[in-house]
Amino acid sequence: MSSQIWLKSPLRPAFAQYFPTFSADDIRLRAEILPVHLATHLTPPNIATYTEIFGTAWWDGYLQLGKATKAKLLGEVLLSVGFSSSVVSAIVSTERDLFIEENDRPIAFVNWTIPLKSGSALSAPGLVAHYIEDLLNADHHRTIVEIGAGSGYHLAVVAQLLPQSRLIGYEALQPLAASTGRLLRAIGLDAEVLPEAVDASGLAHLAPVSAVFMTASSPSDRRDEFTSLLEVGGVLTTVRPLTSAEYYAEPSDTWLHKRYSSFHEYSANGWSDSCVVTSLVKGAENQLRVHRELYGVTFVPWREKTIDGAEKATNSAIQELQNLSRR
Numbered sequence: 001m002s003s004q005i006w007l008k009s010p011l012r013p014a015f016a017q018y019f020p021t022f023s024a025d026d027i028r029l030r031a032e033i034l035p036v037h038l039a040t041h042l043t044p045p046n047i048a049t050y051t052e053i054f055g056t057a058w059w060d061g062y063l064q065l066g067k068a069t070k071a072k073l074l075g076e077v078l079l080s081v082g083f084s085s086s087v088v089s090a091i092v093s094t095e096r097d098l099f100i101e102e103n104d105r106p107i108a109f110v111n112w113t114i115p116l117k118s119g120s121a122l123s124a125p126g127l128v129a130h131y132i133e134d135l136l137n138a139d140h141h142r143t144i145v146e147i148g149a150g151s152g153y154h155l156a157v158v159a160q161l162l163p164q165s166r167l168i169g170y171e172a173l174q175p176l177a178a179s180t181g182r183l184l185r186a187i188g189l190d191a192e193v194l195p196e197a198v199d200a201s202g203l204a205h206l207a208p209v210s211a212v213f214m215t216a217s218s219p220s221d222r223r224d225e226f227t228s229l230l231e232v233g234g235v236l237t238t239v240r241p242l243t244s245a246e247y248y249a250e251p252s253d254t255w256l257h258k259r260y261s262s263f264h265e266y267s268a269n270g271w272s273d274s275c276v277v278t279s280l281v282k283g284a285e286n287q288l289r290v291h292r293e294l295y296g297v298t299f300v301p302w303r304e305k306t307i308d309g310a311e312k313a314t315n316s317a318i319q320e321l322q323n324l325s326r327r
Contacts, residue, residue: 016296018081018126019111021045024053037062037073038080042111044317051324059324063106067097070109074125077111083129090132090161091125098187099151107321113298115315118176120150121300123215128157130294131237134279135211137291139233141165143209148172148216148300149193152180159189168206172197172303197305200225213237217272217299223280223288230282235291237279239299241271246295272301 019041022030027049030039036058040046051059062070075092079085097108100122104114114122123131131154135144141162146155149169159167169191171177177195184191196202200222203212208231214222221240230236242250247263250256256274260266266274275297280288 018130019043022049024049027053037077041081042074042077042109044110044112044321047110048317048320048324056324067095067105067109071096074109074111078126078129081126083126084133084136086161087129087132087136090157091129093160094153094157095187096122096125096153098183099153099156104318104322107318110321112317112321113315114318116151116176118151118173118179119300120171120173120176121315122151122153127297128154130277131213131215132157132161134235134237134291135162135213137279137281138211138235140210140231142231143168143206144211145203145206145209145213146170147198147212147214148302149180150176150215150300152184152189152191152193154215155191155193156184156187156189159191165210167191169193170196170198170202172306174306174308195306197303200229203229209234211235211237214239214302215299216302217241217275218302219267219271221278223278227282227286227288230288232282232284232286234282235279236282236288237277239275239277239297239302241267241275242295246276273298275299 021043027039027046031050031054036050040050047059071092075088078088078091097105100108100114101117111124111126113124116122135158141164143166144158144162146169149155149171152169155167155169158165169180171180171193174195177193181193184193203209207229209229210231211234212226212229214237217239219241221238223236223238226236244263247266256266259273260270277294277297279291281291282288
């Protein structure tokens with residue numbers, strides 16, 4: 001992937017720089033030379049800016065498109081920022097609309113996180129692409145484990161890309177785990193979804209595994225717990241909070257410092273708002289080495305025990321897009 005696209009700095013790659021929120025001037029310039037889906041990256045803030053400038057005709061037309069066409073446009077966006085064709089093909093081939101509530105399906109293929117009434121959320125396709133590319137660094141793909149399986153969308157994309165792998169998901173929201181398992185079976189995917197809040201000790205019976213990836217934010221860095229589970233050449237992708245040094249390295253005028261006045265306040269209340277996705281590979285010496293890190297990611301929190309349900313999260317950008325759809 002081209003570094004000028006995604007690097008916040010040489011040491012701090014940030015997710016927002018895959019898909020920036022453009023100014024009105026930038027949107028005007030991009031719309032002159034690019035199709036609208038590429039000019040906006042299909043993100044709600046950019047779509048909203050585009051409609052403020054040019055009106056809603058394009059958006060109204062987009063909503064009427066079939067899902068195959070919407071998926072194709074999303075794939076072109078992901079390719080445009082440098083994701084591999086094999087990963088993009090897996091995302092385009094996965095029917096994202098099946099994993100969300102019916103009233104959200106017209107916007108299923110926008111490039112954004114979509115909250116679920118279960119209290120979980122459907123990750124943005126661009127973030128899923130980042131995760132899946134990390135999985136490709138594993139030497140083998142025999143058994144792949146997801147912690148925080150949610151609606152099953154992530155596992156479904158992996159199944160498209162790596163159909164010979166054994167896929168196991170763990171989800172602490174028990175009703176969601178049950179419905180996710182039923183959905184994956186209904187669409188013909190052979191993936192296990194277990195209603196368990198799990199840590200490394202709960203996965204010991206699966207060792208060695210080819211990859212473990214977490215799609216929930218933990219208040220601590222858990223990489224050392226999972227080292228023994230991986231086979232040599234295996235990949236571990238964790239979601240950790242910022243360290244104190246990383247927190248204070250953020251410019252003082254960023255939203256992070258405006259929302260959390262100190263590292264203590266961030267650690268107590270905000271660790272799931274701004275996380276670091278860390279991809280690690282296990283070497284022959286049984287040590288994990290960092291392959292790459294991605295900053296500025298928001299996730300639902302890691303749960304230490306199973307629960308029956310959680311309140312649906314809100315997402316202001318999705319709400320704005322839905323309001324635009326109703327005009």
